[in-house]
Amino acid sequence: MPKRVDHEERRRAIAEALWRIACARGLDGASLRDVAAEAGISLGQLQHYFSSRDELLVFALKHLGGLAEERIRRRLMGLSAPPSPRDVLRETVTEMLPLDEESRTGNLVQIAYFVRALHDERLRGHAKEGVPALRAFFADQVRAGIARGEVEPTRVPDAEAMLLIALTDGLTTYLLLEVCTPEEAKGLLEGHLERLFTP
Amino acid sequence: MPKRVDHEERRRAIAEALWRIACARGLDGASLRDVAAEAGISLGQLQHYFSSRDELLVFALKHLGGLAEERIRRRLMGLSAPPSPRDVLRETVTEMLPLDEESRTGNLVQIAYFVRALHDERLRGHAKEGVPALRAFFADQVRAGIARGEVEPTRVPDAEAMLLIALTDGLTTYLLLEVCTPEEAKGLLEGHLERLFTP
DNA sequence: TGTTTTCCAAGTCAGTTGTATGGCAATAAG
């Protein structure tokens, strides 16, 4: 065998270079040459790790989702154990918002994928595969809130979960457009949770 | 003077051809040649009406916003006069959702513009210029609800307005992704308004 | 009828795109 190289590590580095380009110029504005240059490698080398553009796109999307999931997991780990359902929901939702540069980049790229998925059958599957899990997770928290008497039993957990996801997503949009401020977005979500959790 | 042609009418027709392409393949996938072919004219003719691609894009975006606004206006006209604030909000929000084919196309194109605006300074201004007006309109309705005793006075109209806009936007996203159904989206919005308007 | 203005088709051009190809360098196995 010749020189040993960590393939996955290389692929991750290339994917992250793609994010930086896509964040600045959009997914369609990220040519393979640009990505290679951003990653500091040649076009040939990039092609050695991704045999086609689509392969790179799909890999980068999955890697992105993985990182976001890990960010949320780490944040939840930092909570005082055991955290209340309300804390879990607030922290998760806050972590999903584009409040720091890394998250902003992630959201920007995610949206670029979302738009492409609207016109691309195959990508659509990848793009929406994480939603049901997130929704179920949120619904579980609402159920736990009901069980603890913090949420009115008349609330429908699954509906509240979808509401919260959509709300977070919408606020993300307007945060990125700079139509509303981070403090405002956090305040709105906190207010929404405040009314969901009636003591 | 030579042959008289309605310039604006032509430009609108070309803009609508752009929408059809953008809806199917994304804004970046809509080349001038494709748009010309879709509009049934030659590339030269298209360039006679739009001297650059950007000019076409901006015109098409403004025309799109105008049409959406008129759709809402017409729908509100159809309400029994005088409509309650709750009715106004529900109907407006419902009209904004991608529930029929025309609205779906509009939303798809709007999102394509939104994504482009994230990376394009000039487009950003055009993209977010309608938001403050919509927000003020929603806030006025909430204020009217408070005045009529249908909304708790502790609610902050401006915050409720932003919440409603973000929620509608988020639901639009998941409707387009086919993660949730039209009935579900309408039900969620109705439930949200139900809790805002306490009899 | 001639003139002028508007409109439009076709072609060209420089630039960029994703992909394919052929080959070089380094390393490990035989």
Place this chain on the structure above:
DNA sequence: CTTATTGCCATACAACTGACTTGGAAAACA
């Protein structure tokens, strides 16, 4: 040493892009 394998690279290519130029057709006025 030989040889095969792997990592890597420069180049080439066909297709497509937006912008531009040229030339002429069509229609309203004089």
